[in-house]
Amino acid sequence: MSDILIKEVMNPDDRKACFSIRVEVFCVEQRVNRAIEFDGMDDQCRHYIATYKGNCVGTARTRQLNDTEVKFERVAVLREHRKNGIGRLLMARAMSDAVHAGYRRAVLNSQVHAGPFYEKLGFRSEGDVFLEAGIPHRSMSKEL
Numbered sequence: 083m084s085d086i087l088i089k090e091v092m093n094p095d096d097r098k099a100c101f102s103i104r105v106e107v108f109c110v111e112q113r114v115n116r117a118i119e120f121d122g123m124d125d126q127c128r129h130y131i132a133t134y135k136g137n138c139v140g141t142a143r144t145r146q147l148n149d150t151e152v153k154f155e156r157v158a159v160l161r162e163h164r165k166n167g168i169g170r171l172l173m174a175r176a177m178s179d180a181v182h183a184g185y186r187r188a189v190l191n192s193q194v195h196a197g198p199f200y201e202k203l204g205f206r207s208e209g210d211v212f213l214e215a216g217i218p219h220r221s222m223s224k225e226l
């Protein structure tokens with residue numbers, strides 16, 4: 083069995099673990115304000131968690147925008163576990179679920195540094211760079 087496992091969050095403990103990763107990556111490492119990070123929309127989202135050898139190391143959430151579009155948000159892997167394919171597996175699982183749920187288009191706001199990561203997953207940039215939570219971002223999308 084692979085050391086990396088991805089699953090959809092179905093219980094409060096896994097949800098807490100996802101939120102801890104977001105605090106570590108976005109609030110501590112990237113200095114995003116907690117009130118911005120925890121935007122009140124988590125209850126509308128599907129959450130995913132990645133484990134490596136049983137430890138929680140990554141997370142992502144997806145949020146319905148309308149009948150055909152889904153937005154990928156809060157994609158984060160703990161710093162010491164990056165560049166090991168965990169982010170790609172998280173996105174692949176969430177995209178597969180989005181296809182099965184009937185969505186036709188995935189959108190996201192990518193931090194500029196992460197653009198190449200999403201491009202490798204088939205997303206394409208649209209429009210100009212803008213600031214979100216004080217961090218430069220670009221809109222990206224992919225037909226599912």
Ligand code: COA
Binds near residue numbers: 156157169195202
């Ligand atoms: N710049 C360029 N390429 C990158 C990259 C980056 N910042 N991050 C990943 N990649 C590439 C990898 O090299 C790999 O390429 P390959 O398939 O040719 O080997 C591919 O993308 C998949 O990488 P993977 O190892 O699955 O990504 P990861 O587990 O390191 O996760 C992030 C990527 C962006 C989720 C992770 O860097 C992270 O959590 N960053 C901090 C939080 C953040 O900025 N999240 C994005 C918010 S929009």
